Amino acid sequence: SDYFSSITGLEQLLHTEQILLSDLSSQLDAAKTVLLQLERELSAIKLEHALAAKGLENYLTNPVNVYRLMKRLHTDWPHVDSRVQQMSAQLRFNISQHYGLSFPSQEDVDGAALALVRLQSTYKLDVAQVAAGILNGIKYGTDMSWQDCFVLGQQLFEMEDYNNTKVWLRESMERLRRHQPRPSTPEPALLNSMETVAQSLFRMGDFDTAYELSQRVLELDPSRIRNWHLGDKAANLAHDGDEGAHSRQAAGYRLTQEFAHYEKVCRGEVGPSAAQQRRLRCRYARGRHAYRLLAPLKLEEHSLDPLVVSYHDMLSPQQIGELRAMAVPHMQRSTVNPLSGGQRMKSAFRVSKNAWLPYSTHPMMGRMLRDVGDATGLDMTYCEQLQVANYGVGGHYEPHWDFFRDSRHYPAAEGNRIATAIFYLSDVEQGGATAFPFLNFAVRPQLGNILFWYNLHRSSDEDYRTKHAGCPVLKGSKWIANIWIHEATQTFARPCDVFRDNEVSMGYDIIK
Ligand SMILES: O=C(O)CCC(=O)C(=O)O
Numbered sequence: 225s226d227y228f229s230s231i232t233g234l235e236q237l238l239h240t241e242q243i244l245l246s247d248l249s250s251q252l253d254a255a256k257t258v259l260l261q262l263e264r265e266l267s268a269i270k271l272e273h274a275l276a277a278k279g280l281e282n283y284l285t286n287p288v289n290v291y292r293l294m295k296r297l298h299t300d301w302p303h304v305d306s307r308v309q310q311m312s313a314q315l316r317f318n319i320s321q322h323y324g325l326s327f328p329s330q331e332d333v334d335g336a337a338l339a340l341v342r343l344q345s346t347y348k349l350d351v352a353q354v355a356a357g358i359l360n361g362i363k364y365g366t367d368m369s370w371q372d373c374f375v376l377g378q379q380l381f382e383m384e385d386y387n388n389t390k391v392w393l394r395e396s397m398e399r400l401r402r403h404q405p406r407p408s409t410p411e412p413a414l415l416n417s418m419e420t421v422a423q424s425l426f427r428m429g430d431f432d433t434a435y436e437l438s439q440r441v442l443e444l445d446p447s448r449i450r451n452w453h454l455g456d457k458a459a460n461l462a463h464d465g466d467e468g469a470h471s472r473q474a475a476g477y478r479l480t481q482e483f484a485h486y487e488k489v490c491r492g493e494v495g496p497s498a499a500q501q502r503r504l505r506c507r508y509a510r511g512r513h514a515y516r517l518l519a520p521l522k523l524e525e526h527s528l529d530p531l532v533v534s535y536h537d538m539l540s541p542q543q544i545g546e547l548r549a550m551a552v553p554h555m556q557r558s559t560v561n562p563l564s565g566g567q568r569m570k571s572a573f574r575v576s577k578n579a580w581l582p583y584s585t586h587p588m589m590g591r592m593l594r595d596v597g598d599a600t601g602l603d604m605t606y607c608e609q610l611q612v613a614n615y616g617v618g619g620h621y622e623p624h625w626d627f628f629r630d631s632r633h634y635p636a637a638e639g640n641r642i643a644t645a646i647f648y649l650s651d652v653e654q655g656g657a658t659a660f661p662f663l664n665f666a667v668r669p670q671l672g673n674i675l676f677w678y679n680l681h682r683s684s685d686e687d688y689r690t691k692h693a694g695c696p697v698l699k700g701s702k703w704i705a706n707i708w709i710h711e712a713t714q715t716f717a718r719p720c721d722v723f724r725d726n727e728v729s730m731g732y733d734i735i736k
């Protein structure tokens with residue numbers, strides 16, 4: 225399961241389909257050969273009959289013709305019969321025979337549907353364009369059919385995301401209306417679903433979409449008028465006792481101002497103020513290593529308080545290729561700590577795959593750890609293992625803090641996560657920035673760069689301004705490697721302050 229959350233899983237699915245394709249097409253080729261031959265024999269026999277029809281008596285008094293009629297019926301036809309049998313045996317395409325192959329589960333299909341909708345709503349994409357395979361003006365893929373859009377709408381309905389249900393159903397109906405030539409009558413199962421969804425929408429009070437949907441059903445199959453008993457608005461509303469249940473909305477956080485603002489930051493619609501920007505520099509830095517005199521670090525400041533910076537060109541494409549290859553066999557669906565406590569779990573909040581790798585796995589990983597220490601001056605004694613993560617299209621990580629709010633989640637001797645270093649192991653064609661909604665900027669992944677920031681104040685208190693997120697990946701695939709650095713050994717690297725400087729960030733501790 226979990227094919228939708230990263231690119232590696234999707235490659236497996238593409239492979240599955242390749243096998244099905246080649247299996248079926250070789251069967252079809254074999255069958256076609258037999259068909260062609262049968263057709264030729266058939267027309268030869270038809271010719272005989274045409275001759276016979278010209279003069280029955282003349283034809284049947286010819287001993288050669290008589291013999292051939294006998295032979296045909298006695299030998300040739302049974303032979304035809306056996307070849308037809310044989311051909312249909314060959315055509316026994318059986319999907320369940322391919323038990324060794326990977327198939328997506330309902331959860332995967334739902335995940336992919338959710339991803340599509342997330343992208344469309346985060347980046348305010350025009351549904352008609354998405355359905356046409358166009359992302360921000362560039363055509364990447366094939367059009368979705370009206371059925372595709374309908375099935376997506378139906379899935380959203382089942383997931384109780386009614387706002388998006390409406391958008392996709394309308395797109396589906398629009399495509400159906402424009403369809404040239406007129407579409408042939410679809411399978412009864414699809415028409416039944418359309419009717420069911422229409423009735424539910426009607427009951428929920430979305431009369432327009434319900435009406436549109438029922439109209440299209442009727443056009444496709446006029447006999448369905450017999451099912452036209454949706455009743456009138458008033459009667460339905462009066463009887464609807466469980467309206468509350470139907471209009472239940474998906475997760476509260478996504479409906480907040482804060483979330484809307486985060487999405488704006490992802491789209492690049494808001495940025496830091498001019499005054500903020502004026503104080504920021506791109507400069508060469510030396511870190512704490514002498515050789516950096518010759519090979520200085522390329523430092524880019526994103527924010528001075530809290531400190532958020534990028535170090536450019538810290539890994540080469542070759543190193544990154546090796547690193548990703550080492551991580552792939554260990555990648556698993558990412559999990560989060562539930563707020564309610566207890567076991568870590570999968571969540572729509574964080575859609576990606578990751579692997580935890582000890583720094584001893586490869587000398588390069590040890591070097592990455594050392595480089596972060598050298599660049600930032602931090603002590604790297606207590607770091608979590610390297611976490612390599614991959615987000616597929618639609619993959620994201622909603623706004624969160626990296627520090628733990630519950631001290632049971634880290635060993636007391638190591639302290640909380642004082643800082644985060646993200647190595648970008650890929651560029652991303654569109655989307656996928658690391659966004660800091662409270663700081664009003666987003667950092668675009670750039671292959672080989674490190675993004676670094678402090679999660680804690682000097683007083684050791686959590687810095688709530690550091691809330692950040694991985695914006696949904698719109699096009700491409702995003703790879704990162706995280707190093708989380710803990711606090712306990714930083715006494716000299718980042719002396720703590722007795723002055724409680726946490727007050728500046730308290731107001732950002734908004735829990736929805
Ligand atoms: O994907 C990103 O840009 C951010 C990742 C992140 O915040 C995390 O893994 O904790």
Ligand SMILES: [Fe+2]
Nearest residue numbers: 624625626692
């Ligand atoms: Fe994070």
